[in-house]
Amino acid sequence: MSTHYQIVIIGGGSAGITVAARLKRSGARDVAVIEPSDVHYYQPLWTLVGGGRAKDAESVRPMAWVMPRGVTWIHDAASGIDPEANSVQLASGTTVTYDRLIVAPGIQLNWNGIPGLADAMGKDGVSSNYDYYLAPKTWENVQRTRSGTAVFHMPAGPIKCAGAPQKIAYLAADFWREQGVLDNIRKVMILPTPGMFGVKVWSDVLVDVAARYGFEVHLNSVVTSMDGAANTMEVKNNETGETQTLPYNFAHMVPPQSAPDWLAKTSLVDPASPFGYMAVDKHTLQSTIYPEVFGLGDCTNSPNSKTGAAIRKQAPVVVDNVMASLKGGVGAGHYDGYASCPITTSRKKLLLCEFDYDLNPRPSLKGVNQMKEITDFNRFKKVGLPRLYWDLMLKGRV
Numbered sequence: 001m002s003t004h005y006q007i008v009i010i011g012g013g014s015a016g017i018t019v020a021a022r023l024k025r026s027g028a029r030d031v032a033v034i035e036p037s038d039v040h041y042y043q044p045l046w047t048l049v050g051g052g053r054a055k056d057a058e059s060v061r062p063m064a065w066v067m068p069r070g071v072t073w074i075h076d077a078a079s080g081i082d083p084e085a086n087s088v089q090l091a092s093g094t095t096v097t098y099d100r101l102i103v104a105p106g107i108q109l110n111w112n113g114i115p116g117l118a119d120a121m122g123k124d125g126v127s128s129n130y131d132y133y134l135a136p137k138t139w140e141n142v143q144r145t146r147s148g149t150a151v152f153h154m155p156a157g158p159i160k161c162a163g164a165p166q167k168i169a170y171l172a173a174d175f176w177r178e179q180g181v182l183d184n185i186r187k188v189m190i191l192p193t194p195g196m197f198g199v200k201v202w203s204d205v206l207v208d209v210a211a212r213y214g215f216e217v218h219l220n221s222v223v224t225s226m227d228g229a230a231n232t233m234e235v236k237n238n239e240t241g242e243t244q245t246l247p248y249n250f251a252h253m254v255p256p257q258s259a260p261d262w263l264a265k266t267s268l269v270d271p272a273s274p275f276g277y278m279a280v281d282k283h284t285l286q287s288t289i290y291p292e293v294f295g296l297g298d299c300t301n302s303p304n305s306k307t308g309a310a311i312r313k314q315a316p317v318v319v320d321n322v323m324a325s326l327k328g329g330v331g332a333g334h335y336d337g338y339a340s341c342p343i344t345t346s347r348k349k350l351l352l353c354e355f356d357y358d359l360n361p362r363p364s365l366k367g368v369n370q371m372k373e374i375t376d377f378n379r380f381k382k383v384g385l386p387r388l389y390w391d392l393m394l395k396g397r398v
């Protein structure tokens with residue numbers, strides 16, 4: 001069985017819904033979104049859930065609530081794409097064909113990517129803000145920790161919101177400072193990168209923030225395995241080759257990430273890409289292999305920081321270029337790599353990092369020095385950004 005739509009979108013997450021809403025506002029009539037989930041998450045809030053500043057329920061809405069009116073919701077999962085036949089295979093066994101395809105199924109969390117991580121997760125002081133059900137456990141663990149060793153880990157390779165592994169570290173440390181137990185806790189941060197952040201001006205600030213709380217920062221380092229029963233992990237410094245066994249009482253772990261396995265098997269992928277991301281032109285977001293296909297969000301190989309903020313700028317580009325291509329032309333949509341990462345540096349402050357492909361700072365707040373921590377944390381991250389997301393971005397208005 002096969003059904004045809006003019007525009008098919010795979011994924012009803014931040015990217016898929018934003019693009020669908022914008023397409024409808026641009027006059028597209030025949031749009032379908034393939035999305036298996038009944039709910040839609042605003043994932044940036046999970047940082048605040050883990051840090052005890054928001055409730056998990058605030059981050060979720062029914063999928064039917066966010067699906068734009070006039071768009072067909074195909075309540076199914078894509079399992080394959082045949083770009084030669086302009087068709088998408090669904091898990092149910094049916095096939096959908098398209099004139100234009102927009103690929104946006106997000107990123108895959110590889111909980112088995114570190115031996116022992118999947119077994120340890122959710123038990124004995126181990127949690128992760130990268131999952132709706134695990135983020136509340138982070139807050140339980142933060143409150144329970146009064147002494148011992150707390151580890152905050154970031155895996156190697158591209159991940160969504162590369163700032164999130166540090167955000168929770170500072171929220172937790174600030175809570176321990178308030179509780180008067182900060183100095184009783186050994187705080188270890190394990191980062192695969194040579195610095196705290198890709199943009200120097202903000203990396204320098206984060207060096208000071210980490211020092212302020214007394215973090216031991218292990219750069220160029222990765223966790224190679226975990227033993228949940230023994231509450232230990234093996235850490236390797238990729239520069240020196242040294243390894244050490246690190247005992248922990250609390251560990252905030254972020255899983256390694258990649259393109260979804262089924263997407264990585266399609267011919268839309270650059271075979272040279274080690275993580276299986278879809279190959280797109282980084283400015284037009286059009287497939288470099290099949291001109292009828294576009295991609296945005298966490299699933300592509302465009303070298304921007306994988307964030308919802310990037311999607312806000314990518315969505316109008318994709319819509320312009322898809323609409324123009326349907327008329328036989330070439331769209332003017334051009335994405336410059338803009339991304340934003342609001343790094344919570346305490347329970348009240350944040351560092352609003354905005355930058356482009358060339359890692360040039362791109363501050364957007366008038367009259368605010370974004371090169372330093374700003375104190376409008378509650379209003380901005382807890383109230384302002386979620387409102388921007390639910391009420392404007394997902395409705396295709398910004």
Ligand SMILES: Cc1cc2nc3c(=O)[nH]c(=O)nc-3n(C[C@H](O)[C@H](O)[C@H](O)COP(=O)(O)OP(=O)(O)OC[C@H]3O[C@@H](n4cnc5c(N)ncnc54)[C@H](O)[C@@H]3O)c2cc1C
Pocket residue numbers: 010011012013014015016034035036037040042043044045046047076077078079104105106107129130131160161164260296297298299306307308309310311340341342
């Ligand atoms: C802890 C955390 C903190 C973050 N903080 C920030 C932040 O402060 N600022 C920021 O801008 N971004 C932040 N992000 C990143 C942001 O949430 C993601 O970049 C964004 O959600 C990616 O959008 P997406 O549409 O590509 O993927 P998603 O929003 O993950 O959506 C993917 C959708 O595809 C669906 N799907 C999956 N498989 C299939 C399939 N086979 N067929 C069809 N559909 C499928 C899923 O059900 C889902 O609905 C954070 C993320 C996390 C986890």
